[in-house]
Amino acid sequence: MAAQGGRVDDSVKTGGQEGIEHQEVSSESFIGVLDAVGKEKQQDVSTLQAMRFWLNVFSVSLYKSAVHPDSLQQFFRHTLTEVLTYNPLLKVSDAIRMQKEWSFTRTCSLLTTLYRKLFVVFSAKESICQLQQVLETREVNWQHVLSCVSTLVVCQAEAAQLVKELLSHLLTKAFENYDMENMITAFLMARQAALEGPAVFMPYSEWFKASFGNAGGHHGSSKKALVFLFEFLSELVPFEAAPYLKVHIMYPPFVPTKHRSVLLEYITLAKTRLADLKVAIEDMGLYEDLSSTDEPVQPQGQALRDVEKALQIFETTRKIPTSVIEASIFRRPYYTSRFLPALLRPRVLPKTPDVRMAFIDSLKRADKIPSNLYATYTQACCAVKEKMLQDESKAESSHSKEPVEQLKAELAELRTLIVDQANYEDVPAQIAVISDRLASILGHSSDENEAATLNSPVQVDISAPRLEPCHQSVVDLLLTSFCQNLIAASYFNPPDRQGPCLSLFVKMMCGHRKLLPALLGRLCQLIYHQGPSLNDAHILGLAAFVIHLSESRALIPEVEVNFGISQPVPEKILSVSEYWNCLLACRTEESLAFCTREWLLLELEVYPGKDILSASERQDFHYWAIYQWYLPAPSASGGCDGDLEKACGIVINAILDSSQRSDLGTCGQSKMSVNPDILCKLQEMVLELGHRRKLLSGCVDAQRHFLFEILQERLKDRERGSAVGEQLRRQQELLLHRSLTPCFRRELLAREQTFLYVALDLYVRLLRLFVEGRDLLLSDQAGQNPDPTEHLLPTCEELDPELGAALLHFSRPAVELDEELVLF
Structure with missing residues (x-):
């Protein structure tokens, strides 16, 4: 095509x-x-x-x-x-x-x-x-x-806000002219935008309530406008999907009492349509997403979601949600046949009332739970507890095992229950068994001891947390189990639908006072000391665990933190949230600090013409970085320990490495281009180094061939390979040195630098002089220092036999600083 x-x-x-x-x-x-x-x-x-x-x-x-x-x-x-x-x-x-x-x-x-x-x-x-x-x-x-x-x-x-404004405009025009086209356009657009989810656009139910749910809506101006709305809705009924009909029935438009018959006629028509679709309005959930494009949830599943949502609201407000109260009055069949059975599922009741128990108690005191249903619930909970006690015989058979092995077995059993949603009701009982196994490992405390330590702070040494080996193994076992359960639960359900299993597991751990010092100390080791080495799975699991632990902060006493002797405040009492802030302190500055060589390699990539710093600012920056930051800094933090010669060596090596990267393909054919500011700073450093050596005249260090040693070390560090490759690498290194040495001003050249020039120019300069027979030998004068070239001969012979012979021939080359005798 x-x-x-x-x-x-x-x-x-x-x-x-x-x-x-x-x-x-x-x-x-x-x-x-x-x-x-x-x-x-x-x-x-x-x-x-x-x-x-x-x-x-x-x-x-x-x-x-x-x-x-x-x-x-x-x-x-x-x-x-x-x-x-x-x-x-x-x-x-x-x-x-x-x-x-x-x-x-x-x-x-x-x-x-x-x-x-x-x-x-x-x-x-x-x-x-x-x-x-x-x-x-x-x-x-x-x-x-x-x-x-x-x-x-x-x-x-x-676009979302603009679409809302367009919808309002369309409704206004529709009711002004009683125009069906603008009405259908507004409804279709509102429904379409709502299909993209609440993160993008308000649900259709909210839009419908906001538009028609009060007397100030477009339809409230007159009876004609009200009739126009219901005529329009009635015309939609034969084509409507069930979720939209449910919205219109559950959140009907505001209608004055005298016109109530108009609303009732529409509701009857809509319910008839729902009956044709085989959808019961009674099974509609309290918090059902009526705009969802997913397949409808089974009534029992929706009831469980409603219970979870109601518990969340109750935990936040400590009041019975309005939707539950309304359902108990206006939607009695759904409330009694779906919602209450999902709420009153038998379980082992905790000693300390949890949110569910408090919610049930509030409903009972408000006469929202029938007496016979509540009695059946309490009897079923007692039966579950008795069953758990009867199952102790099974647990006794495993007493021959070690306590830790028993704990492992029970944790494995918990994982199998969490994987299968049908067994969620057995999770609390299994966690209770795990708690008992944990208590047998940690040792049972007397009531007096437990009361004495209940509110005493947990002591943790952040600088070097110490854990008993047995306690650390138990904590690691529990943390591993939590992470495995989290992954297993997340495989089947999103976080908001995983139920209270993981939260209950963490609360069980918090209930063991003896476990808390080891638990908080182990978290300090993992998060504070081993954080950079953790992989993604570890980080995800620990993050979720910390969130659940913070959720249970009311069960955790304060933490007495010892920061070590280097801290100004040795000990401090912190809440659990403040303790996390200590462990999660930002240490990016330490991990991203550059050593001298890394900084130089990056700085050499900066072109002066494109730098945001001016020339003077750049010079000040280089002076500060070299003399005030890296030179005095210890080598452990990437500095030079105050050694100027070491700093010069790092700068030269960085320049050569940078040039080798950029000019690798040219093999020295093109002239090396180096940042002039760095070269200028290097010249200053070499000059200062020369002045320092003059003060050390007569010392062994003053006679060392500093630059030649750098070349010697670089050649030694080369990887061994084929003869041809080795020769090419040596030649490349020598050419790089040749390119760098003319950058020094002549007056900066000391005796060893001049020798270095001779050694580096072996293929062009010295050999040519040797072949032409030009003798640079100067007559030996009595009392002069011994020939400083002797220790150069082994290296020169290794580089090139002819060079070694040449230097041996010139027993004392002309190396004085006379301008006429400087070779180049």
Whole structure:
């Protein structure tokens, strides 16, 4: 098809500086893309690839500055209009029935890609205005319009608020003129945006309540407006999906008492439609997501979700949620047959009342739980406890095992229960067994001792936490079990639907006072001391554990922290939250500190012409970094221990390494380019080093060939390889040194630097002098120092036998600082 060509002029033509003018966009390629929408699964891969390639016509980067922005916007606006109005055959009833399939994730990727490319040149407001203009003036393709709405609210953050404003505008116009078209447009758009979830747009139920749930709504101005609304809703009923009918019934529009019959007629009609769909309004959950596109949840599953949500609200407010009270009055069948049985599931009741027990007690005191049902619940809980006691015989058979082995077995059993949702009700009983095994390991405390230590702070030495080996093994076992249970539970359910199993497990651990010092000390070791070495699974597990532990902070006494002798405050009493802040202290500065060599390699990559610092600022910075930061700093922290010669060596090696990286392919053929500021600083350092050595005249260090030793060490550090490769690497190293040495000013050259020049220029200078027979030997004068070249001969012979012979021939080269005798 024509889309395979991917030519821009299939759809547009350029017009010089004026930009582009649109032709007929409904070309064969464009029509092919639009026709493929909804048939993506039937298309072969090559055809889809060709279509996606053709969509690059709408990539703004293709035009850049060659096309005027106004012309580009005009072309994209025309294209968007063509997409929204292409083949407008779908009826409103089709849109009501099918719009669930037109959400962003379910829409054909060709269409969403096209929208996203078109939206690049528009702001969110411009896109909404263009959409509104098309809706008011043209016949539209509802599939394209609603998928456009989904793409807008998902991909442009500002679009959600603009869509709300557009919906309000459409409702206002609809009730002003009693216009059904504006009404259906508003309802379809509100439902479509709500399909993308509450993170993107408000749920449909909230929008419906906000628009019609009070006397100030658009329908409250007159009886005619009220009748208009219910006539519209009644016309939708034959095509409505069950979730929207539930919203209209559960959150009906506000109706004055004298017009109540109008609402009752609609509710009867809607319930009849639900009966035809075999959906019982009585099974609707208290917190059901009525705008969800997922498959409906079974009534019992929805009841469990309602219970979890109600418990969350009660834990926060300590009041019975309004939705529960309303359900106990207006939705009695669901409340008594679904909600209460899910809440009153038999279990082993904890000694200290938890949130569920407090919630049940509040409902009972408010006469919201029938007496016979509550009595049945308490009897069932007693039966569960008795069953657990009867099962102790099974536990006694395992007493022959070691206590830790028994704990391992019970933890493994807990994992099998958490994996299977059907066994969730057995988890509390199993955790109680684990708690008993843990108590047998740690040792039971008398009531007096337990009361004495209950409120005493837990002592932790952060600088060097000490743990008993037996306690550490138990803590590691519990932490491993928690992480395994977390991964297993997350495999089947998201975090908000995993139930209280993990939280109950952590609370059980907090109940063992003897375990807390080892637990908090082990967390200090893992988080504070071993944090950088932890892998992702460890970090995830510890993060979740800390969250649950913080949730149970009321069960944990204060922590007495010892920071070590280096801290100004040796000991401090902290809450658990403050303790986490100590463990999670930011230490990025330490881990990201550069050593001298690393800083130099990075600084050598900075081009002075592109540096944000001026020349004087850069010189000040280099002086500060070298003389005040790295030179006096200890080597353990990347410094030079105050050794200027060591600093010079690091700078020279860094320059050579940097040059070797950048000029590896040239093998010295091009002149080495080094940051002049770094070279200038190196010259100053070498000059200062020379002055220091003059003060040490007569010492062995004053006679050392400093630069030559750097070359010698670099050659020794080279990896061994083939003879040819070794020779090439040596030659490359020598050439790099040759390139660097002329950078020193002549007056900086000391005796050893001049010898280095002779050694480094072996292929060009010295051998030529030797071949020509030019003798640089000076007559020996009595009382002069011995020849300083003797210890150079072994290295020179290793580099090149002829060089060694040459230097041996020149028993005392001319190395005085006479300008005439300086070789180069």
